[in-house]
Amino acid sequence: MNETYNPGNEYDDTLTLPKTGLRITNGGLQRTSKHGAVTMRLPLEAIKSAAFHTGFDPACLEITLVGCGLGAIGYFVSENNVLTCLLYAAGVVLLGISLLAARYTRIVVKARGEVIRIPCIDLIDEGEGFILSLRQKIHE
Numbered sequence: 001m002n003e004t005y006n007p008g009n010e011y012d013d014t015l016t017l018p019k020t021g022l023r024i025t026n027g028g029l030q031r032t033s034k035h036g037a038v039t040m041r042l043p044l045e046a047i048k049s050a051a052f053h054t055g056f057d058p059a060c061l062e063i064t065l066v067g068c069g070l071g072a073i074g075y076f077v078s079e080n081n082v083l084t085c086l087l088y089a090a091g092v093v094l095l096g097i098s099l100l101a102a103r104y105t106r107i108v109v110k111a112r113g114e115v116i117r118i119p120c121i122d123l124i125d126e127g128e129g130f131i132l133s134l135r136q137k138i139h140e
Helices: 060-077 081-100 124-138
Strands: 015-017 021-027 028-032 038-043 045-056 103-111 112-121
Touching: 015 124, 021 124, 045 124, 060 081, 103 124
Parallel strands: none
Antiparallel strands: 015 021, 021 028, 028 038, 045 103, 103 112
């Protein structure tokens, strides 16, 4: 038998995005810090809409340009083979990082005339499912 089994609480209606720290519980949307402290609390009645957005982050272009610049320095300027290899390696690493960082995912909540943008670090399908459940709870 499970040690944490509680017969009085067989159904828990709390929905959670664990990495992002969002949860729907007690008639509201809460955001918690990594230490478990509540940092945001909105009643479901105050939420006008919720959406899940993905897109291209233009800040990654700066990293891409730096990586290309290091590669160009290695190709056109550097005469030392070791330095050229290091510049190429640094350029490739920066290009890889920029490709990984090119896409962002956000949860956008409109409440009380304000737009709240929360970066979502959970999986995309988990974030979309959370938003669908949140919309359903808002319209109940």
